[in-house]
Amino acid sequence: MRLQVSRTNVRLSPDVRKVIPRFFNTGDERSRTLISRVLSLPEEEAKALLHQVQHEFSNRYSNIGLVFEKHFDLVKHYVPEKIMPVLSIEKKLLIGSYFTMEYSLEHAALFNPSIVEAPDQSDAGEGERNVIISFRATGEGHVSSLVFKQAKLNEKDGIQFGPSGKYLSEGRVTQKKRNEKGAFKELLSQTLLPVDIREDILSRLPDTFSYKEIEATLKTALHQLESGMAKNKLRYDILSLVNTTYELHFQSDSLLSERVIFPVTFTEKNGIEDARFIKFTAEDGSIKYMATYTAYDGSFILPHLIETRDFLHFKMSALHGKAAVNKNLALFPRMINGHYAMIARIDGVNNYIMFSDDLYLWETATLLQQPMYPWEFIQIGNAGSPIETTRGWLIITHGVGPMRKYCLGASLFDLNDPAKELGRLKYPLLMPEEDERHGYVPNVVYSCGSIIHGDKLFIPYAVSDYATSFATVPLEALLDEIMAAG
Structure with missing residues (x-):
């Protein structure tokens, strides 16, 4: 008998009135x-x-x-x-x-949700839990940004949303760290950039420079290149060498639902996509909220990281290294055996696991999962960060099958050695129902993060890249079914 997945009657559709x-x-x-x-x-x-x-x-x-x-x-x-x-x-x-x-902001879609426990639980009653849900909002030109909602989960598997804000804000942008011209010169020499253009770039830069300054310099220095694709590729390669870190600061009296993380740098100018939030517990017990996301410049993608403690102040950084590529990167919510850990789909088809001593540098990846069942033959990837249970790391996955139909699955991995898969659900945990098959991208259910509440797994999920809905499944029954599959 298959697992009983219960859908809520809540569906969030794009609100065209939300403008900035x-x-x-x-x-x-x-x-x-x-x-x-x-x-x-x-x-x-x-x-x-x-x-x-x-x-x-x-x-x-x-x-x-x-x-x-x-x-x-x-x-x-x-x-x-x-x-x-x-x-x-x-x-x-x-x-x-x-x-x-x-x-x-949401003219085209409000989808690909992620959920974490909110920092403030002071008004949560018995059986309740305050949560923060992030969404990918897509508007004119298919540019994606990140928006939030405050909500409360109750013991009856229901969800109640906090007030929607009236005055949306992109926050105040600051950039504290400047790039050193000397170090950048060495990195630039390793590129395929023609010598004359390389020297032109360096001649225009001060001894230390900001991300905005290198952006402006490249716009002028690369103007002589004829091919638009070659120009964009070179710009991408150069900008990926420099520090793109910036910070966003919102007013403390603003509602969470009024805060918008809109693209700032060139590497993300066409979209901040698919944030996967976690509540990260450091080895000293301190708490930080982090999310990987995909920065898209219209031609190329680059993995980035968001860090915050209060959802008022955010730090945005690029991830680097040979394995920090493609989409679908998802951090574990704590270090494992003294290392940061990450799930990724670096080749676009399979799940990999990565470990690093540096949160921002990921050099190696090990194959973790390959498509096994027909509903995931095209590709398998994560649908959010790993969730710690007493029986192992639970990873909600996505699989793509015939007609590019996206379904959600589930796998379990060893707590101390998450490179060891303990079991995988043989059939989809969640697949598009008839009224969920239509949207910007048909036949898709997708998630960027779930949460355990009481004895249930609460799953926010996207409906055909257009809207967002929610489902629950009994946690122990899910783990039993995964382990039975072996």
Whole structure:
């Protein structure tokens, strides 16, 4: 008899009303022309127009004026020098409004969820647990960002969501560490970059430089290359050599559901995809929340890591090493035998296990699982980080079969030697039902992380790369079924 998987009646669909104000880049020549037109307006007409724009959009943002001011600062170099000293604040803000656009975060999809226990459990009653669920939100241009919801699990397998925020924020970006030109020169010499372009890049850089500075330098230095693909590949290879670490800081009075992690660096400009969050317990007992995610620049992908203790302040870093490739990297929630551990699908087909003494450097990988059953013949990968149970490491997997149908499976691995597979479910744990088969990518159920609550495994899952739903399965019955399969 098959396991009884219970689906909840909750389904979260994309909310097109969730928008953020983004910088609207019109290009150099158009920007100059646009600013010239605004400058030509009589002062009273400019004030009236600004008032109209603020009236129309102020209720959608906590301070739309600050947004306009920020975006004006990005284009003020187009304003003639003789005009800047006498330019009114109203015209500055009005110019900023012309370089602002609204971006609908979830216009296309809200999917690929991950779940962790929330840091604050103070208001959780008996049988309840506060959790944080992350989602991949996809909007215009298929650009993906990371959004959150606070929720409470109860003893009846239900889920209750906290309030949705009104004023979404991308947070304040900082970058503390700068790259050393000397060290970068040595790394650059190991690339296939033509000598003249390499020297041009180095001549433009200061002794220490930020990620933004190398981005701007490459835009100019690689301009002479004819092939767009070659240019993008070289840009990707060079940027993967430099420190891309940055931090995001949100206001402490903001709701979790108001915080948006939107792409910042070039390597992730087309998407922050599929975050797999864990509550990581260090060997000294301290707690940190971490998530691997895929950074996508439109052509290439690069594994990255998020670190936070409070979901207010986030550190984003690239992962490096020969084995830090492809998608589907998922950290174990603690060190094993003194090493960090990770599950990965580095060849796109099989599951691998990796160990490292350096959280940011992964050099070697060992084959862990290959497709075994027909519903996973195309590929097998993780559907979230390993979950520790008394009987072993439980890994929810995904398998791809005929018609590129995605199903969820489950495997168990030895606690002390997770390279040893103890058993694997012979049949899918969760597969698309009829009403789950339609979406952006049909015939898919997928997850980026589950959690044990009481005697059940609680599984958030994506519905055909469009929406998100939830299911539960008795934990012990699942482990018994896995072990019976051997």
